[in-house]
Structure formats: structure tokens, C-alpha cells
């Protein structure tokens with residue numbers, strides 16, 4: 001069984017690659033390195049306690065049909081894990097075309113090539129942003145999807161397209177709607193390194209390292225216990241284990257599914273800030289600013305469905321564990337992968 005992992009040099013993709021490499025699974029990685037890091041794949045090879053061979057890496061675009069055809073001819077790929085996307089909510093509202101082209105149009109090109117080569121299994125990275133601001137918490141998979149930004153809309157479009165390919169061609173898929181991916185592999189050899197960082201935990205780590213002078217907290221007057229927004233943080237290695245369960249389920253012939261991936265538990269911005277201060281031992285300067293438009297007060301997933309159907313069991317559920325692994329990565333790689341450390 002060989003997999004094509006598209007976006008495997010990115011933050012979440014590299015953690016999936018690490019797990020697959022350690023388990024001795026067969027895969028190749030396709031990534032255009034627009035936001036990913038080849039160094040992540042090299043770190044995985046260098047730090048494994050056995051030599052699993054060179055990771056086959058192809059630099060290229062998920063929508064390049066001639067490249068995809070070549071890959072599908074050259075390698076016996078049976079399933080695709082598709083993580084490649086643009087995923088900055090704010091940018092998506094300024095450059096919608098970039099998001100529809102990369103996230104939707106390129107995925108259609110990929111699906112067309114997959115159908116040509118009779119590859120009919122895919123695991124797709126979707127997002128909590130497909131829900132918008134649901135009224136009932138925790139969020140179940142079958143609530144109405146009402147994305148509030150182009151990023152979420154682009155992911156929901158792909159979910160709908162997958163459904164049509166399922167009906168027409170018999171494609172089977174697992175859509176994984178991640179909540180807030182966080183943390184790093186406990187080895188600290190790979191982690192989160194986004195040039196344009198918008199995620200809370202890496203921003204706090206950078207503040208603790210003194211790389212940014214002050215942490216900006218957007219709004220402390222929400223209807224939550226301490227007034228700050230509550231989110232559901234899921235450890236990146238728990239996301240990785242869900243992907244392995246998903247590809248195995250498809251390989252076992254299971255039908256298509258959509259699953260949330262979160263921890264069924266929310267933490268406020270202040271709670272995460274406190275956790276970072278504790279694990280780093282640094283007091284982080286914080287400025288409270290106005291709310292940002294479009295930030296819901298609380299977003300927490302129900303992940304019961306994937307637990308019951310695939311037996312998924314998250315391991316890193318404690319916020320100190322999640323923040324601690326992130327801190328270790330940032331402490332050891334303050335400049336990310338680019339630094340020669």
C-alpha cells in the first residue's frame with residue numbers, strides 16, 4: 001500500500017510523514033514548499049532510530065496534472081492524503097482567488113488525475129472554519145455548515161466536490177475537520193514554523209523567547225469565564241494518528257465519512273497564555289486590544305464520532321502537554337527550520 005502525501009513538508013503533514021516513516025509505511029511526498037520545509041523531512045530521516053530509507057520527495061504543485069500523471073505511472077499509489085492548501089483566514093478575505101485556485105481548483109485537477117488512474121481513496125484536511133459560528137457547543141459533524149470566510153468556504157466546496165466524485169465515480173474519502181492544531185513532536189525535531197504566523201501558541205512561544213515584544217490579546221469581554229475566546233486545541237501527533245486510522249479504514253473498504261478532530265474541551269486565550277508562562281518560566285507582556293471581526297466566543301468540537309467509529313484515542317489532551325511540546329520545539333529552534341541549529 002503506497003500513499004501520496006500532498007503538503008507533507010508542512011506543519012501537520014510532516015508529523016504524519018514522521019509517523020508513517022517510523023511505522024515503515026510506503027509513501028511519497030509532493031509539496032511545492034510554498035509554506036513547507038524540506039528540512040522537516042531531512043530531520044525526520046536523521047532522527048529516526050532506524051534507517052527507513054530516503055523519503056521520496058517531489059517538489060511540485062498539487063494541481064500540476066502532467067506531474068501527477070507521471071507520479072501515478074511511476075509509483076503504485078493507492079490512496080492520497082491531501083493537506084496542501086492556503087490557510088490564512090485573513091488573507092482569504094483579501095485574496096479570495098488565491099484560495100479558490102489553490103484549495104479548490106488544484107484539488108479538482110488532482111481528483112481528475114486520480115480518477116484517470118483509478119485511485120479512489122483520499123483523506124482530506126478540512127477545518128472547523130466550515131462551521132462558522134454554530135450555536136450549539138460542542139459542535140457535531142451534522143450541524144449546518146455556514147463558513148464565515150473564504151478559507152472555510154473553499155474547504156467546504158472541496159467537501160461537496162468529494163461527495164459528487166463519490167456518487168459519480170465511487171471515490172471513497174475521509175474528511176477530517178481539524179480544530180486548532182497545536183504542539184510539536186515530543187522529540188522537538190519537527191514543529192510549527194509558519195513564516196506568516198497567526199496561531200496562538202507559536203505566537204506566545206515567540207513572545208516568551210523575546211522575539212516579539214508583546215502578545216496582543218484580541219478582546220477580553222466575550223461571554224466566557226475569563227472574557228477571552230475559547231478554542232479546542234488538538235495535538236499535531238493526535239491528528240497524525242487520526243490520518244493513519246483514516247487511511248486504514250478506507251483500505252478496509254469502509255464508506256466515506258466526515259469527522260471532527262478536537263479534544264472535546266476548550267481553553268481560553270488566557271489559560272493558554274498562563275500555560276505558556278508556566279512551561280517557559282517567562283512572564284509574557286500582554287496588551288489587550290479590541291475584538292477582531294468574526295472571532296466567535298467559543299469553538300469546541302465533539303470528536304465522539306471518530307472515537308466510536310475508528311477507535312481514535314488522543315494522547316496529548318492536557319493543555320500543558322500541548323503547550324510544553326510546542327515550547328520545546330520553539331526553544332530549540334527559535335528561528336525555525338531556516339537556522340542552522
Ligand SMILES: NC(=O)c1ccc[n+]([C@@H]2O[C@H](COP(=O)([O-])OP(=O)(O)OC[C@H]3O[C@@H](n4cnc5c(N)ncnc54)[C@H](O)[C@@H]3O)[C@@H](O)[C@H]2O)c1
Pocket residue numbers: 006007008009010011012013030031032033034035036037060061062063082083084085086087102106125126127128177178179180181182194
Ligand atoms: N494548522 C491548523 O490549525 C489547521 C486547522 C484546520 C485545518 N488545517 C488544514 O490542514 C492542512 C495543513 O495545514 P498546516 O498547518 O500544516 O499548513 P502548512 O502551510 O504548514 O502546510 C501546507 C503544506 O502544503 C504545501 N502546499 C500548499 N499549496 C500547495 C500546492 N498547490 N501544491 C503542493 N504543495 C502545496 C505547503 O508548501 C505546505 O508544506 C491545510 O489544508 C490546512 O488548511 C490546518
